[in-house]
Amino acid sequence: MTADRRNRALRPQVSGPLPALLSGRLLLGLLALVLFSTGVQAKLTIEITGGIEGAQPIAVVPFGSLDGARPRVDVAEVVAADLARSGRFDPMSRREMLMTPHRQEDIDFREWQLLAMNTLLVGEIAAAAGGGYQVRYALFDVFTGRQLLSNSMPSSENGLRHAAHRIADAVYEQLTGEPGVFSTRIAYVTSSGSGSEARVALRVADADGYNPQTIVDSPEPIMSPAWSPDGRRLAYVSFENHQPAIYVQDLASGRRERVAAFEGMNSAPAFSPDGRQLAMSLSRDGNPDIYVMDLASGQLTRLTEHYAIDTEPAWAPDGRHLVFTSDRGGKPQIYRVGAAGGTAQRVTFDGEYNAAASYSPDGRSLVMVRRDAGRFFIVLTDAWGGSSRALSSGTLDESPGFAPNGSMIIYATQNNGRGVLAVVSISGGATQRLSQDFGDVREPAWSPLVR
Amino acid sequence: MTLNPSCFQRLRARGQPSQPSLTVRRLLPGLLVAAVLALTGCAGQPVGGDGDAAAPGSGGATTRPLGTGDGSPLDDPSSPVYRKIVYFDYDTAAVPAEYAPLLRAHARYLAQTPGASVTLEGHADERGTRDYNLALAERRSEAVKSFLMAEGVPAAKLRTLSYGEERPADPGHHYQAWSQNRRVELVY
Numbered sequence: 001m002t003a004d005r006r007n008r009a010l011r012p013q014v015s016g017p018l019p020a021l022l023s024g025r026l027l028l029g030l031l032a033l034v035l036f037s038t039g040v041q042a043k044l045t046i047e048i049t050g051g052i053e054g055a056q057p058i059a060v061v062p063f064g065s066l067d068g069a070r071p072r073v074d075v076a077e078v079v080a081a082d083l084a085r086s087g088r089f090d091p092m093s094r095r096e097m098l099m100t101p102h103r104q105e106d107i108d109f110r111e112w113q114l115l116a117m118n119t120l121l122v123g124e125i126a127a128a129a130g131g132g133y134q135v136r137y138a139l140f141d142v143f144t145g146r147q148l149l150s151n152s153m154p155s156s157e158n159g160l161r162h163a164a165h166r167i168a169d170a171v172y173e174q175l176t177g178e179p180g181v182f183s184t185r186i187a188y189v190t191s192s193g194s195g196s197e198a199r200v201a202l203r204v205a206d207a208d209g210y211n212p213q214t215i216v217d218s219p220e221p222i223m224s225p226a227w228s229p230d231g232r233r234l235a236y237v238s239f240e241n242h243q244p245a246i247y248v249q250d251l252a253s254g255r256r257e258r259v260a261a262f263e264g265m266n267s268a269p270a271f272s273p274d275g276r277q278l279a280m281s282l283s284r285d286g287n288p289d290i291y292v293m294d295l296a297s298g299q300l301t302r303l304t305e306h307y308a309i310d311t312e313p314a315w316a317p318d319g320r321h322l323v324f325t326s327d328r329g330g331k332p333q334i335y336r337v338g339a340a341g342g343t344a345q346r347v348t349f350d351g352e353y354n355a356a357a358s359y360s361p362d363g364r365s366l367v368m369v370r371r372d373a374g375r376f377f378i379v380l381t382d383a384w385g386g387s388s389r390a391l392s393s394g395t396l397d398e399s400p401g402f403a404p405n406g407s408m409i410i411y412a413t414q415n416n417g418r419g420v421l422a423v424v425s426i427s428g429g430a431t432q433r434l435s436q437d438f439g440d441v442r443e444p445a446w447s448p449l450v451r
Numbered sequence: 452m453t454l455n456p457s458c459f460q461r462l463r464a465r466g467q468p469s470q471p472s473l474t475v476r477r478l479l480p481g482l483l484v485a486a487v488l489a490l491t492g493c494a495g496q497p498v499g500g501d502g503d504a505a506a507p508g509s510g511g512a513t514t515r516p517l518g519t520g521d522g523s524p525l526d527d528p529s530s531p532v533y534r535k536i537v538y539f540d541y542d543t544a545a546v547p548a549e550y551a552p553l554l555r556a557h558a559r560y561l562a563q564t565p566g567a568s569v570t571l572e573g574h575a576d577e578r579g580t581r582d583y584n585l586a587l588a589e590r591r592s593e594a595v596k597s598f599l600m601a602e603g604v605p606a607a608k609l610r611t612l613s614y615g616e617e618r619p620a621d622p623g624h625h626y627q628a629w630s631q632n633r634r635v636e637l638v639y
Binding site: 194198200221223224239242243244264265267268281283287288309311312325327332353355356369371376396398399414417443 | 577578579580581582583585586587589590593611612613614615617618619622624
């Protein structure tokens with residue numbers, strides 16, 4: 001968003017750079033690009049860092065073009081990259097494909113059997129009469145020749161990547177039995193510079209790192225992004241008035257509301273599963289305790305009252321209770337309290353330091369940060385803190401959260417002294433690293449499945 | 452500002468006066484020369500009035516300006532309230548005993564100076580979760596506030612603000628950086 005960079009004031013941004021560039025600020029924008037050439041449009045790059053052993057072979061054949069369609073996106077390539085990133089699939093290299101059928105009648109299944117493929121995805125893109133495209137695809141079992149899936153969807157030119165992600169989601173769900181998360185998005189905080197040159201931004205990118213957009217940008221810290229369950233709003237903490245306050249921003253319009261700016265700390269927002277309430281940690285009554293705000297009325301309910309630090313609330317998927325971090329036992333541990341308050345019960349006993357827990361979508365597991373022998377890493381436990389399993393091997397890992405289908409964990413880690421994001425699959429094997437070409441990336445939050 | 456001789460020579464070579472009839476325009480080449488000098492690293496160390504006077508002289512004596520009202524002890528390196536940072540041990544908000552004299556000096560200054568007030572900005576190192584560190588840094592700033600209140604400073608002169616681990620003094624990922632980052636800054 002180069003045109004907006006010339007001014008150090010904070011502003012919510014509606015969407016991509018185009019409106020700003022077209023608004024007559026082009027010249028100033030170019031000047032700003034020279035003055036603040038810190039690579040504002042940095043893409044989030046994803047590298048696959050862990051093995052794909054045991055991944056299913058699948059052939060994703062380049063899609064055909066019909067009726068003069070010249071799509072600018074290679075839809076099959078996007079689908080194959082999505083499937084490969086999941087670690088569950090090993091898409092065939094195009095160089096090894098002897099044929100490139102686009103329809104069922106053109107497929108010679110014996111050839112694909114000889115190439116040791118399990119499944120085959122074919123498709124074609126037709127120019128639609130009113131502009132845009134119609135994207136058709138079909139998935140086949142190579143051994144039986146049976147059609148497993150077929151669909152057709154309209155798409156605009158700019159919507160082709162999203163269409164590809166939806167195809168990958170459908171293929172993934174058909175073959176694994178769980179929903180795909182390729183058409184979801186990830187919110188994250190980036191920072192560059194320090195002191196008076198510091199810039200902090202809250203950004204949202206597609207789950208494959210494409211299309212990163214800044215939704216708010218500030219010289220002051222921004223923290224703790226949290227999605228609403230409908231995927232339309234983000235809550236976050238911003239220090240823009242030299243006080244940490246909680247904002248809720250509508251993504252489509254860029255409009256936002258400051259919902260909590262009480263005396264002291266306003267932090268760690270978390271939407272309830274019905275989207276009507278926001279849990280948070282406030283120190284308005286002396287020290288940090290957990291509160292729930294009814295977003296329509298602004299009314300606060302205090303859930304904890306303890307002289308220790310109580311923070312990082314996270315809702316159970318059924319909305320009936322929350323977990324939070326408290327050092328009431330001396331060191332930070334995870335506790336659980338009813339959504340209307342009451343007595344808090346301690347959840348974690350393994351490990352000297354457990355913090356920032358959140359639930360899996362089915363409510364059966366928790367993921368959290370643990371400290372052991374001076375190392376901070378990510379652990380998966382059952383809902384009561386037992387059966388711990390380490391999911392990461394860094395020394396400063398933090399901010400873990402589940403993908404909305406529960407299959408992966410995203411977290412923040414360090415790579416060569418820089419903040420990056422990492423994704424690890426629960427079942428083991430696949431890992432990914434998401435980084436920018438400059439600055440730090442941190443505090444990832446995976447969107448819900450709807451968008 | 453001081454300039455070294457080679458810089459003056461370059462300045463003379465470049466700074467041909469132009470448009471002498473207009474004051475505004477005559478300023479511009481001068482600004483450009485200053486900008487060129489700044490960019491080429493020819494600007495010397497700035498030597499300020501107050502700081503210069505307070506610095507130890509060559510004979511070991513120190514001179515000070517007399518009661519102009521501007522020379523706040525907060526900016527005077529020889530004043531007990533010149534230092535404004537309290538550093539903490541790992542994972543604790545206990546004010547180390549060695550900072551008691553410093554904080555007592557600030558308490559005296561705050562109590563004796565009409566209109567003086569201070570924001571206690573708490574910070575944590577990067578280890579541990581961000582929101583817990585925000586709370587831990589708040590606890591550090593509250594600990595300094597309690598100390599100052601016990602020394603007689605009215606609460607109305609004290610404000611706390613936690614930045615958690617978001618504003619490191621040293622961005623490094625090692626023990627030395629962490630020890631610089633666990634702190635409360637007294638910001639007047």
